[in-house]
Amino acid sequence: MARTVRPTAFGTPEVLETVPTPVPRPAAGEVVVRVRAAGVNPIDWKLYSGAFHAVDDRHKDSAGVAGALPRLGLECAGVVTKVGPDVGPDTDADVGADVGAGVDDEAGAGANGVRVGDEVIVYPVTGAYADYVTAPVTSLIPKPAGLGWYEAGALMLAGTTAAHALDVTGVGPGDTVLVHGGSGGVGLMAVQLAVALGATVIATAAERNHGLLRGLGALPVSYGAGLLDRVRAAAPDGITAAIDCVGTDEALDTSVASVADRQRIASITGTDRRVTAGIKIIGNGPGQDAGADIRAAARAGLAAGAGKGELRVLIASVFPLSEAARAHRAGAAGHAPGKLVLVP
Ligand SMILES: NC(=O)c1ccc[n+]([C@@H]2O[C@H](COP(=O)([O-])OP(=O)(O)OC[C@H]3O[C@@H](n4cnc5c(N)ncnc54)[C@H](OP(=O)(O)O)[C@@H]3O)[C@@H](O)[C@H]2O)c1
Numbered sequence: 001m002a003r004t005v006r007p008t009a010f011g012t013p014e015v016l017e018t019v020p021t022p023v024p025r026p027a028a029g030e031v032v033v034r035v036r037a038a039g040v041n042p043i044d045w046k047l048y049s050g051a052f053h054a055v056d057d058r059h060k061d062s063a064g065v066a067g068a069l070p071r072l073g074l075e076c077a078g079v080v081t082k083v084g085p086d087v088g089p090d091t092d093a094d095v096g097a098d099v100g101a102g103v104d105d106e107a108g109a110g111a112n113g114v115r116v117g118d119e120v121i122v123y124p125v126t127g128a129y130a131d132y133v134t135a136p137v138t139s140l141i142p143k144p145a146g147l148g149w150y151e152a153g154a155l156m157l158a159g160t161t162a163a164h165a166l167d168v169t170g171v172g173p174g175d176t177v178l179v180h181g182g183s184g185g186v187g188l189m190a191v192q193l194a195v196a197l198g199a200t201v202i203a204t205a206a207e208r209n210h211g212l213l214r215g216l217g218a219l220p221v222s223y224g225a226g227l228l229d230r231v232r233a234a235a236p237d238g239i240t241a242a243i244d245c246v247g248t249d250e251a252l253d254t255s256v257a258s259v260a261d262r263q264r265i266a267s268i269t270g271t272d273r274r275v276t277a278g279i280k281i282i283g284n285g286p287g288q289d290a291g292a293d294i295r296a297a298a299r300a301g302l303a304a305g306a307g308k309g310e311l312r313v314l315i316a317s318v319f320p321l322s323e324a325a326r327a328h329r330a331g332a333a334g335h336a337p338g339k340l341v342l343v344p
Helices: 042-049 149-154 156-168 185-196 207-215 227-234 249-258 273-277 292-307 321-333
Strands: 002-007 016-021 030-040 076-083 119-122 132-136 140-142 176-180 200-204 219-221 241-244 265-267 315-320 339-343
Touching: 002 321, 016 321, 030 149, 030 156, 030 321, 042 321, 076 132, 076 149, 140 292, 149 292, 149 315, 149 339, 156 185, 156 241, 156 265, 156 292, 176 185, 176 249, 185 200, 185 241, 200 227, 207 219, 219 227, 227 249, 241 249, 249 265, 249 273, 315 321, 321 339
Parallel strands: 176 200, 176 241, 200 219, 241 265, 315 339
Antiparallel strands: 002 016, 030 076, 030 132, 030 339, 076 119, 119 140
């Protein structure tokens, strides 16, 4: 048996429970991965909070009933333990003492080169809050040898979101980009990727995080009353693009007042005011730009950059899988910069 963390109802983290579940078997086009680290993201607790319950078709079950409880865990890293019938021999492999029973000598390579025993990053995926997860082979990215499990498990959701936001706003050399929430999971990625693209980066954060942002090549400013004045002082020649990873009215209003071209403002979170502002809204919500192709294409570069140490994946805290509720409380309360990670 394996373990899975799941919500028993909509609500706060108290509804999470860790239950025994069978080790899954891969269907056609799938593999099973032994999870070594699963990234924790704000969407994880939002999904069972009830916030999307009535408004989002994604949260209807297969019978079309609104509010089906979600499977948690949208990214992870781990070791391939089984490959599906059309990927290669369906093989139980002894890839580590924690894999459990079932050994077959004939660890196979699939048509796409995926082999039992491969160390992989898995994104996108659903259900990674578990000892084992099934994933389509298209969601596997080889884990660079130089990248730790925690970092590999927490890289992709934030990294691809940041890459998507920078892509749709066309950020490049010569730009001055305002990143709201520069010390958050997505913000830290947006800051680093924008600096690597040759842009000047102004990033908002609590003062305690300004040193970190300076170290990554950004000019930090504090959010709160007077933000627009501080942004103007930090960027006297103006802001050419903005990435909002916070979603407050203050962030939206500052972006709109700072950037002449609304199509060069991207928001990953916030209210419906964004729609009337005419800015780019990216994400998986109704009417939003999911950018699946852009995000899929970004994965290899993110993995390569992180593997070489050029792109830092900061880890704030690591929790045992069974303490997912504690991780969610920490995430919702605000925490040190970097990602929260669950380890089965
Ligand atoms: N659309 C998408 O595809 C997508 C993808 C990923 C995430 N998201 C959403 O984007 C948001 C950020 O995600 P994340 O993973 O980066 O979260 P996170 O790691 O929890 O970071 C949140 C950041 O917000 C900053 N913050 C808190 N209060 C603030 C305020 N009043 N004004 C300005 N900044 C403030 C914090 O900075 P300090 O600690 O410095 O105060 C913190 O660094 C979440 O709502 C998430 O659900 C959307």
